[in-house]
Amino acid sequence: xxxxxxxxxxxxxxxxxxxxxxxxxxxxxxxxxxxxxxxxxxxxxxxxxxxxxxxxxxxxxxxxxxxxxxxxxxxxxxxxxxxxxxxxxxxxxxxxxxxxxxxxxxxxxxxxxxxxxxxxxxxxxxxxxxxxxxxxxxxxxxxxxxxxxxxxxxxxxxxxxxxxxxxxxxxxxxxxxxxxxxxxxxxxxxxxxxxxxxxxxxxxxxxxxxxxxxxxxxxxxxxxxxxxxxxxxxxxxxxxxxxxxxxxxxxxxxxxxxxxxxxxxxxxxxxxxxxxxxxxxxxxxxxxxxxxxxxxxxxxxxxxxxxxxxxxxxxxxxxxxxxxxxxxxxxxxxxxxxxxxxxxxxxxxxxxxxxxxxxxxxxxxxxxxxxxxxxxxxxxxxxxxxxxxxxxxxxxxxxxxxxxxxxxxxxxxxxxxxxxxxxxxxxxxxxxxxxxxxxxxxxxx
Amino acid sequence: xxxxxxxxxxxxxxxxxxxxxxxxxxxxxxxxxxxxxxxxxxxxxxxxxxxxxxxxxxxxxxxxxxxxxxxxxxxxxxxxxxxxxxxxxxxxxxxxxxxxxxxxxxxxxxxxxxxxxxxxxxxxxxxxxxxxxxxxxxxxxxxxxxxxxxxxxxxxxxxxxxxxxxxxxxxxxxxxxxxxxxxxxxxxxxxxxxxxxxxxxxxxxxxxxxxxxxxxxxxxxxxxxxxxxxxxxxxxxxxxxxxxxxxxxxxxxxxxxxxxxxxxxxxxxxxxxxxxxxxxxxxxxxxxxxxxxxxxxxxxxxxxxxxxxxxxxxxxxxxxxxxxxxxxxxxxxxxxxxxxxxxxxxxxxxxxxxxxxxxxxxxxxxxxxxxxxxxxxxxxxxxxxxxxxxxxxxxxxxxxxxxxxxxxxxxxxxxxxxxxxxxxxxxxxxxxxxxxxxxxxxxxxxxxxxxxxxxxxxxxxxxxxxxxxx
Numbered sequence: 053x054x055x056x057x058x059x060x061x062x063x064x065x066x067x068x069x070x071x072x073x074x075x076x077x078x079x080x081x082x083x084x085x086x087x088x089x090x091x092x093x094x095x096x097x098x099x100x101x102x103x104x105x106x107x108x109x110x111x112x113x114x115x116x117x118x119x120x121x122x123x124x125x126x127x128x129x130x131x132x133x134x135x136x137x138x139x140x141x142x143x144x145x146x147x148x149x150x151x152x153x154x155x156x157x158x159x160x161x162x163x164x165x166x167x168x169x170x171x172x173x174x175x176x177x178x179x180x181x182x183x184x185x186x187x188x189x190x191x192x193x194x195x196x197x198x199x200x201x202x203x204x205x206x207x208x209x210x211x212x213x214x215x216x217x218x219x220x221x222x223x224x225x226x227x228x229x230x231x232x233x234x235x236x237x238x239x240x241x242x243x244x245x246x247x248x249x250x251x252x253x254x255x256x257x258x259x260x261x262x263x264x265x266x267x268x269x270x271x272x273x274x275x276x277x278x279x280x281x282x283x284x285x286x287x288x289x290x291x292x293x294x295x296x297x298x299x300x301x302x303x304x305x306x307x308x309x310x311x312x313x314x315x316x317x318x319x320x321x322x323x324x325x326x327x328x329x330x331x332x333x334x335x336x337x338x339x340x341x342x343x344x345x346x347x348x349x350x351x352x353x354x355x356x357x358x359x360x361x362x363x364x365x366x367x368x369x370x371x372x373x374x375x376x377x378x379x380x381x382x383x384x385x386x387x388x389x390x391x392x393x394x395x396x397x398x399x400x401x402x403x404x405x406x407x408x409x410x411x412x413x414x415x416x417x418x419x420x421x422x423x424x425x426x427x428x429x430x431x432x433x434x435x436x437x438x439x440x441x442x443x444x445x446x447x448x449x450x451x452x453x454x455x456x457x458x459x460x461x462x463x464x465x466x467x468x469x470x471x472x473x474x475x476x477x478x479x480x481x482x483x484x485x486x487x488x489x490x491x492x493x494x495x496x497x
Numbered sequence: 498x499x500x501x502x503x504x505x506x507x508x509x510x511x512x513x514x515x516x517x518x519x520x521x522x523x524x525x526x527x528x529x530x531x532x533x534x535x536x537x538x539x540x541x542x543x544x545x546x547x548x549x550x551x552x553x554x555x556x557x558x559x560x561x562x563x564x565x566x567x568x569x570x571x572x573x574x575x576x577x578x579x580x581x582x583x584x585x586x587x588x589x590x591x592x593x594x595x596x597x598x599x600x601x602x603x604x605x606x607x608x609x610x611x612x613x614x615x616x617x618x619x620x621x622x623x624x625x626x627x628x629x630x631x632x633x634x635x636x637x638x639x640x641x642x643x644x645x646x647x648x649x650x651x652x653x654x655x656x657x658x659x660x661x662x663x664x665x666x667x668x669x670x671x672x673x674x675x676x677x678x679x680x681x682x683x684x685x686x687x688x689x690x691x692x693x694x695x696x697x698x699x700x701x702x703x704x705x706x707x708x709x710x711x712x713x714x715x716x717x718x719x720x721x722x723x724x725x726x727x728x729x730x731x732x733x734x735x736x737x738x739x740x741x742x743x744x745x746x747x748x749x750x751x752x753x754x755x756x757x758x759x760x761x762x763x764x765x766x767x768x769x770x771x772x773x774x775x776x777x778x779x780x781x782x783x784x785x786x787x788x789x790x791x792x793x794x795x796x797x798x799x800x801x802x803x804x805x806x807x808x809x810x811x812x813x814x815x816x817x818x819x820x821x822x823x824x825x826x827x828x829x830x831x832x833x834x835x836x837x838x839x840x841x842x843x844x845x846x847x848x849x850x851x852x853x854x855x856x857x858x859x860x861x862x863x864x865x866x867x868x869x870x871x872x873x874x875x876x877x878x879x880x881x882x883x884x885x886x887x888x889x890x891x892x893x894x895x896x897x898x899x900x901x902x903x904x905x906x907x908x909x910x911x912x913x914x915x916x917x918x919x920x921x922x923x924x925x926x927x928x929x930x931x932x933x934x935x936x937x938x939x940x941x942x943x944x945x946x947x948x949x950x951x952x953x954x955x956x957x958x959x960x961x962x963x964x965x966x967x
Contacts, residue, residue, distance in 0.1 A: 078883075081828040082530045084571050084635040088611075098589040100570075101525035113524045118537070124521040143761045143825030 064121045064162045068114045071158045073151065077112040080105065080146050086138035091419045092131055095436055101128055104138035104148050111155050121159070129155055131430055133437075134297055135386035135419035140393075149391070150339060153296055160299025177300045181258055181290040182307055191262035192232040199231075222428075225465035230265045240284050242272045248281040249368055253320045255311075255358075257330050258290035264458050270487035271326045271361055277490060278368045282324070285314045291325075293333040296340070297424050308337045309347060312354045323354070326361040326483055328388025328457035329424065334358040335392055360388055361483060362456065366397040373489035374406040374496065380485070381413045381450035383420055383441070383464060385457035398456055398482050405489045411448040415441075420455075422463030434463075435470070442467040445477070453479045499539045499584075503560040507542065507584075510552045515543040515590070526585040529570035529577045530632075531919060532833045533883050538565065538579040545590045547665060547673060547704040554702060554948075555671035557584060563951050566698040568609070568640025571632035573836055574917025576644060576697050580952040586702065588639055594618055595705070601679040603662065605707045608639025615708075624710040627654035630913075631821035639703055645695030647913030649746045649777075649817060652871035654711075656913060658694040665705035666693055669944040679707060697915050698950040700943045714779035717745070718789050719813030720806040722796040723770040727751050727854070727866065730772040731847030733799040734870040737776075738843050740795060742788050746777035747871025748820055754867040754878075757826040762819035770802060774870065775820055777813065823867050824878065831863075831880035837896055839903035840912030843873040852902045853877050860895040862888065874912035900926060901962060921956035930959070 086104040087093050093103035100106040110128060113119045129152065136149045165173065180186050197203050238261065252275065260268050275282045288311055292304030311334075315323055325331035333340075338352035380402055389395045395417070403410045421427055421437030445453055445467070453468070455461045464479035480488075499507070508516045517523075518540040528535045539562070544550045557564050563583025570577050579585050588609025595605040597619060604619050604626070612633040616626050629648035630636055636646065642664075647656040663677035666689075677683060677690035693703060724730045730749050737747065750758065750773050759766040767773065774796070778788045793804045807813035828834045841849045850866060853875070857864035868876035877899055879892045900910045900923050910916075910923045925933045937955055941947075 075832065078832045079828065081532060081825060081834055082528055082570070083825040083828075084530060084569055084632065085822070085825055087569065087635050098569075098587075098592075099525075101521045106525040109528060110521055110524055113527075118535075119520045119524050122520060124519050128521055143758075143822035144828035145761065 060162060060164070061120045061122060064159065065114055065117070067158045067162060068111070068121060068155070072111060072115050072154055074115060076147060076151055077108060077115060079144060080108045080112075081144055082109070083143070085143055086141050086148075089137040089141035091133055091135060091137070091421075091437055092433065095433060102131060104146075107132060108146070108148065108151060111151060126159055129159065131433060133386070133419045133421065133423040133426055135423060136390040137386060137417065137419065139390055153299075153301065156297070156299035157301040158299075177295055177298070177303050181294060182303070184258060184261070184289065187258045187262050187290075188232065188235045191229050191235060194226070194263070195229040195231055198229060221466055221469055222462065225462055225469060227263055227266070229263055235262055235265060238284065239272065240286055242276050242282045242284070244279040244281045245276045246279045249279045250321045250364070251281045251283070251319070252322045252324045252364065253283045253285060253315055253318045255288065255291070255315075255323055255325045255330060255334060256284055257325070257327055259458055260327055260330070264481070267326065267458075267481045267483050270481075270483045271324070273487050274361070274365060274370065274483060274490065275324070278365050278370050280364065280368060283318050283320065285318060288314050291330040291333045293329050294424060296333055301340075304333070305340060305344075308340055308351065312337065312347065312350050315354060316350060320357070322359045322364060323357045324361050324364055325358060326456075326481075328360065328385030328392065328394075329459055331358060331360050332387030332391035360392055360394045360397070360456070362398040362401055363394055365486070366401055370401070370404075370486065371490060372406070372493045373404065373486060374493040375408055375485075375489045377407045377409070378452055379409045379411050379448065379450040380452045380454060381411050381445060381448040382416055382454045382482075383413070383445070383460060384417045385455060385460050386419045386423070388456050389417055398454075401482070401486060402454060405486075406493070408489075411450055413448045413450070414444040416444075420460055420463045420467070422459040424459060427463060427466070438463060438467045439470065442471040442473075446471065446473070451477060452485065453477055454482050454485055455479065456482045499562055500560065503556060503562060504540070506556045507540070507553060510556070511542055511544060511549050515545065517541040517543075526567065526570075526587070527579065529567075529572050529575060531573050531575040531578065531917070532835055534575040534578040534580075534918065536578055536580045537582065538585040539582045541585045541587060543587055543590050547667065550586070550667045550702050550704050551671045551673055553584070553586070554667050554669060557948050558669055558671060558946055561946050561948060563948055564702070565950050566608075566639065566643065566702050568637030568643075569611075569635050571636045572640065572644050572915060572917065573838075574644075574911070574915040574919040576915050576917035576950070576953055577640075578918065580918065583948075588637065591704065592637070597622055597624070598679065599624070602710045602712075603679050603707050604710055605705065606638050607705060608637060608642070608703050610638045612636045612638055612641055619710055620713060623713050625713040626660065626708060626710055628657045628660060631824065638706060638708075642694050642703055642706055643696065643698050644915040645913070647869065647872075647874060649748060649820065649869065651869055651874065651913070652747055653743045653745045658691060660709045661690060661694050661706055662709050663707035664690050664693055664703055666701040666703050668701045669946070669949050673704070677707070695915065697917060697953050699940055699954050700949060702949075714745075716782045716785050717777060717779040717810065717813065718785050718806060719775070719777045719816055720789060720793065720804060721767075721816065722774040722776065722793075722801040722804045723767050724772040724774070724801055726771040727850050728847055729800050730774050731850045731870065733774060733796055733801070734846050735844050736795050736799060737792055738871070740791065742791060744776050744788065744792065744871060745779045746775065746817065748775040748868065749773065749870040750775070750820065750823065750867040751865055753830070753865045754823050754827060757829050758819050758823050760829060761822055761826045762815070764815045764819055766819065775816055777817065820867075824876070827865055827878050827880060832882045832884070833880075835879045835881065835892060835896070836914075837877050837899060838868070838874060838912045838914045839877065839899050839908060839910060840872070840874040841903050841906045841908035843871065845906040845908070846870050846873055846875070849873075849875060849903065849906060849908070853899060856895050856898045856902070860891045860898070862891050862895050864895065869912075872912075873908065897923075897960065916954045918953060921954055922958065922960040924954070924956065925959040926962055933959070
């Protein structure tokens with residue numbers, strides 16, 4: 053081991069000692085109830101180090117000085133999907149997700165990235181996601197690429213295959229991006245169609261309001277049909293989930309503060325999110341800012357109002373929905389299920405569509421391997437998990453595979469491509485499915 | 498230490514990929530579910546078959562390297578914590594069902610198989626394996642056999658030992674022996690099968706097991722009886738048994754336990770009452786209905802506040818599943834939960850429960866009690882913090898007093914968790930010095946180099962028996 057590596061590990065160990073919540077580490081009583089819930093434990097054939105109990109033990113061992121935070125340690129934490137399926141499985145109520153985020157944050161701060169990686173991270177975390185106009189610009193470039201025929205040319209000439217690993221396939225499954233002018237002119241208020249039952253504020257998200265804008269439009273349409281008066285605050289920013297999960301906690305906090313500031317101006321019943329990944333961080337703002345006296349209470353008040361779109365639609369009720377007869381299955385968004393606790397509302401909504409035969413797939417509550425940017429940085433494990441997932445999806449013989457988060461949706465599309473099912477199976481966001489069903493029923497009426 | 502020479506030999510047996518000695522692997526296999534114990538092994542090995550195990554054991558015997566066979570480390574007596582280092586053997590490659598014999602009603606399995614996976618597999622064929630430790634979703638059959646695990650159904654159906662009918666074991670010299678068989682009767686020589694069950698990995702490595710199965714009971718009913726206090730619940734337990742009714746499950750939980758379990762499971766348990774009995778009966782429908790009606794009557798006679806029968810099997814299953822989470826759920830309250838399993842004859846349950854309350858008060862410690870009331874196997878659980886040395890001392894004293902009382906009542910220091918390290922200082926309280934001596938002699942005959950799970954079962958020194966002043 054070189055001296056610099058050794059020095060870095062020593063410093064990292066000190067930071068871990070100071071930065072980790074030791075009480076929480078001690079709270080794990082090592083009963084192992086989390087093991088069956090953990091995708092990486094299962095995929096590694098039962099490697100304890102790749103389980104929640106094991107990872108907590110590793111973190112604690114570093115803090116206790118029992119082991120150095122070596123390369124294996126960092127790899128093991130990186131390989132965790134962060135799906136948090138271990139949390140509902142834990143009778144002791146461990147907050148594994150918080151421990152993981154803390155550890156990743158500490159490791160990230162000590163990281164000596166190579167120049168290009170450093171620049172890329174700075175670009176993504178400081179210059180791109182926090183700034184919605186730039187998100188639009190990047191999406192516009194993608195739009196240009198898709199709509200001018202360059203995409204077709206690139207695909208036809210196999211230029212896209214040069215991209216590393218999954219990227220070429222991900223490129224194929226990206227949704228069709230709306231034109232720049234459409235992305236710029238977003239509504240700020242959508243009225244309830246009838247008498248308003250609820251007043252809500254819509255968290256439109258950064259990716260959702262650009263690349264997945266159609267889904268956002270469908271969300272607003274559904275809210276209106278469900279008689280919710282919807283405000284879409286203009287100055288809201290990215291939720292910060294990508295930052296928090298990638299060890300950029302400070303960036304996440306800044307974004308959280310901005311969102312709290314913007315949303316607390318609106319007197320609404322709920323703050324609506326339509327992406328499990330975003331929603332889960334929004335409900336965690338209270339925790340994220342708990343040590344900041346100026347923000348702690350405000351953050352908690354914000355978090356208490358956050359609800360997923362399907363919970364609201366299920367609560368308020370939708371008009372009649374109908375689709376051509378088809379079998380539908382659902383892949384839970386981990387954060388929607390494990391952090392926000394939303395799993396029955398989407399299922400009930402789908403079951404209420406006429407023509408739909410709902411078939412639960414085996415292990416629908418297990419992570420699909422998308423997990424933020426996991427499918428790019430931990431590709432091998434991600435694809436191993438995805439291929440198992442597609443086997444389960446296939447077994448339901450469903451024509452429509454529904455999810456509730458953009459990352460999961462792309463991963464499902466990727467899975468469909470990998471399994472060669474493009475002709476028989478489509479993947480859609482639940483909101484798009486509901487909107488489609490509502491429009492069809494309306495057309496008939 | 499494992500010398501380079503020994504390491505090479507070991508790696509040659511299983512291949513480098515099945516010999517782990519990176520720091521993270523050593524840390525990951527340094528603990529089990531017992532609070533306060535952690536020790537790093539020198540390596541972790543994943544044998545692929547009995548032959549591998551035999552060869553590993555031979556090398557370890559030659560170089561005097563300790564071996565700790567480990568399932569999924571859910572035990573509560575520090576039984577799989579590698580206190581003296583050496584090799585932790587894990588059975589992730591040896592986790593198959595080898596055969597379900599529907600003619601002889603047996604199942605033959607490898608030790609690394611998850612208990613619940615096996616139970617589900619045999620139940621799909623209409624067969625039943627009753628031992629159901631709370632950790633069965635995680636625990637392995639090998640672990641269950643080594644610890645002689647009990648469970649919620651122990652009262653009526655017995656424990657692991659009652660279902661193990663044949664074993665393949667690698668002895669500490671590397672010899673492979675097969676004992677027992679698919680036989681209801683077999684008196685050929687000493688009953689080594691029984692000896693191995695509950696031997697905590699100190700006599701050899703179990704590499705295959707044949708388990709007895711019974712037909713799945715036709716029906717099952719679950720009920721809850723609520724009480725003002727634990728003692729009334731305790732009296733009910735004794736009275737049910739005295740009325741010659743043997744329920745499949747007869748569990749009790751005190752109020753703090755009910756609260757934390759409800760916190761986790763959210764199934765609408767009554768958190769305001771002083772104690773709850775969870776009762777289950779299975780069998781032919783008429784018998785089940787008659788028994789449940791009789792039990793309900795006894796509960797009411799003993800001043801139950803209310804008696805509720807689960808309306809559907811799902812509702813019943815939710816109740817028993819929630820009960821299984823009790824120990825881990827208690828960990829919500831304090832950083833450290835120390836669980837004991839002192840066991841008394843079932844007629845003494847009420848008296849023991851009362852005494853536990855007195856002991857907790859006297860020592861100023863917080864003890865919740867739940868457990869398998871029907872078979873006298875109680876789980877007094879202490880909520881504490883290992884970092885609080887003063888309190889930890891009081892906890893220790895309290896548990897010593899509980900052990901002492903249990904023995905006085907004709908009970909034992911451990912009903913189903915095993916001795917391991919946790920209870921080794923108290924083994925002589927139950928067996929007497931002569932009893933421990935006899936067991937040590939047996940151990941040395943099997944394992945003269947003391948390589949099999951050293952430091953377990955026998956303490957360097959016995960604790961002095963406490964004299965409780967009243």
